[in-house]
Amino acid sequence: xxxxxxxxxxxxxxxxxxxxxxxxxxxxxxxxxxxxxxxxxxxxxxxxxxxxxxxxxxxxxxxxxxxxxxxxxxxxxxxxxxxxxxxxxxxxxxxxxxxxxxxxxxxxxxxxxxxxxxxxxxxxxxxxxxxxxxxxxxxxxxxxxxxxxxxxxxxxxxxxxxxxxxxxxxxxxxxxxxxxxxxxxxxxxxxxxxxxxx
Numbered sequence: 001x002x003x004x005x006x007x008x009x010x011x012x013x014x015x016x017x018x019x020x021x022x023x024x025x026x027x028x029x030x031x032x033x034x035x036x037x038x039x040x041x042x043x044x045x046x047x048x049x050x051x052x053x054x055x056x057x058x059x060x061x062x063x064x065x066x067x068x069x070x071x072x073x074x075x076x077x078x079x080x081x082x083x084x085x086x087x088x089x090x091x092x093x094x095x096x097x098x099x100x101x102x103x104x105x106x107x108x109x110x111x112x113x114x115x116x117x118x119x120x121x122x123x124x125x126x127x128x129x130x131x132x133x134x135x136x137x138x139x140x141x142x143x144x145x146x147x148x149x150x151x152x153x154x155x156x157x158x159x160x161x162x163x164x165x166x167x168x169x170x171x172x173x174x175x176x177x178x179x180x181x182x183x184x185x186x187x188x189x190x191x192x193x194x195x196x197x198x
Contacts, residue, residue, distance in 0.1 A: 004197045019098045021049035022125060024114055026091045028070065036074045039086055041094075043069045047125045052098050059101070073103045083107055091119050093125070120172045126175050135175040135182035155182035168194035 025041035032038070046053055057071045073094065075084045084107050085099040086092055096105035105111060117125075136152040156175035159166050172191040173184045 019049055019052040020095070021053060021098060021103060022047035022093070022095045023049070023053070023093055023103075024091060025073070027086050027088050029088060030086065030089045033074075035078060036076055037084075039075070040070060041073050044070060044091065048095075048130070049098070053103065056098070056101055056103060073105055075105050085113060086111070093116075118171045118190065120174065120190060124174045132175055132177050132182070134177050137175050153177060153180070154184045156184055164195060164198045167198060170179070 023041075023043050024045040024047070025043050028040045028042055030039045041127060043053070045055070053071070057069070060071055073096065084105055093110065093112050093114055094105050095110040096103055097109070099106070134151075134153050136154050136157040168191050169184060169186070172194055175182050175185040183187045
């Protein structure tokens with residue numbers, strides 16, 4: 001089962017070590033290469049990392065502009081904790097990183113069938129999450145150097161006592177910087193529906 005992760009948390013990371021990526025991709029095929037499973041995907045939309053992904057695609061695929069949207073995404077299969085399995089002929093949201101000129105994914109990054117991504121999460125991917133990177137979403141911070149975490153604004157980092165509320169926030173809300181503080185902005189109708197169904 002894919003974990004429900006608030007993508008805001010992942011896009012807050014400053015990617016000085018490994019450039020981060022966020023794409024919507026259709027899985028064309030998969031193969032095994034040494035200790036990696038390699039997926040050939042067609043990128044339908046790039047939310048983060050366009051500048052870094054473009055040269056990788058150009059180096060992997062020659063041909064028409066239509067074919068240039070194809071690229072390879074690698075996953076290390078001997079990772080017990082962070083294993084990923086994608087189904088062929090399905091569309092996914094894949095958050096990952098670039099290492100050694102290759103797109104890489106693992107289950108420690110957010111991946112999910114595109115059909116399971118809520119309207120609020122799609123809006124967030126297009127615009128809202130990146131605009132609110134100053135907000136601390138969870139108690140962990142992955143910025144490099146770690147001292148830069150001290151500059152993040154609290155407000156959305158305190159979990160509630162109710163796991164259902166936290167689950168529904170991740171699916172139907174985003175954290176927004178409002179002046180000197182950060183607050184959850186909730187899509188009320190879908191959030192209430194989520195609460196009543198869980």
